[in-house]
Amino acid sequence: MRKVSNKILICLMAAAALAATPAAAQDIEAHGAHVHGEAQLTLATDGGLLEIMLASPAANLLGFEQKPATAAELKTWQQQQVLLKSGQWLQLPAAAQCVLQQQQLEDPWASAGQHADISLSLSYQCKAEELLNEVKFTLFAQAADLQQIAVQWVSGGQQGAATLSAKQPVLQLPGTE
Ligand SMILES: [Zn+2]
Numbered sequence: 001m002r003k004v005s006n007k008i009l010i011c012l013m014a015a016a017a018l019a020a021t022p023a024a025a026q027d028i029e030a031h032g033a034h035v036h037g038e039a040q041l042t043l044a045t046d047g048g049l050l051e052i053m054l055a056s057p058a059a060n061l062l063g064f065e066q067k068p069a070t071a072a073e074l075k076t077w078q079q080q081q082v083l084l085k086s087g088q089w090l091q092l093p094a095a096a097q098c099v100l101q102q103q104q105l106e107d108p109w110a111s112a113g114q115h116a117d118i119s120l121s122l123s124y125q126c127k128a129e130e131l132l133n134e135v136k137f138t139l140f141a142q143a144a145d146l147q148q149i150a151v152q153w154v155s156g157g158q159q160g161a162a163t164l165s166a167k168q169p170v171l172q173l174p175g176t177e
Pocket residue numbers: 034036057058059065114115116
């Protein structure tokens with residue numbers, strides 16, 4: 001085997017890194033930062049409507065990011081799709097009487113790349129939006145590689161941000177009462 005000097009190897013690696021930049025930049029533009037272990041969530045309430053949007057590297061929720069190929073990967077993807085769309089990865093106060101109306105899950109592999117993002121939106125109609133004073137996220141127990149969720153919320157005429165984790169899985173909201 002021909003010996004490649006360290007200098008040449010470093011140059012090749014730098015060139016590869018540069019070549020990878022445009023795609024990575026596009027990724028960040030389209031989906032926000034792609035950091036394994038972290039997810040972003042936005043929550044907004046308005047006139048009885050509750051909108052929740054989750055953006056997460058697929059690895060957090062599936063344990064892999066390539067398009068599922070094996071039977072085990074397909075099963076995992078199938079199960080997580082059902083879970084995500086059902087909204088059974090978060091708990092709303094029963095008193096707020098929220099009913100899931102719509103869910104939209106984008107195809108994580110629609111664009112080619114080494115990484116894949118899960119993008120999900122859920123819409124609820126709440127009869128008593130004023131009683132929506134907290135949201136508990138059980139997703140940490142249902143997605144082994146998820147460490148934290150960065151939340152931005154607008155509710156009850158206020159807005160705020162919070163970082164949730166398995167130890168701190170409850171988002172406090174003002175409610176309006
Ligand atoms: Zn990734």
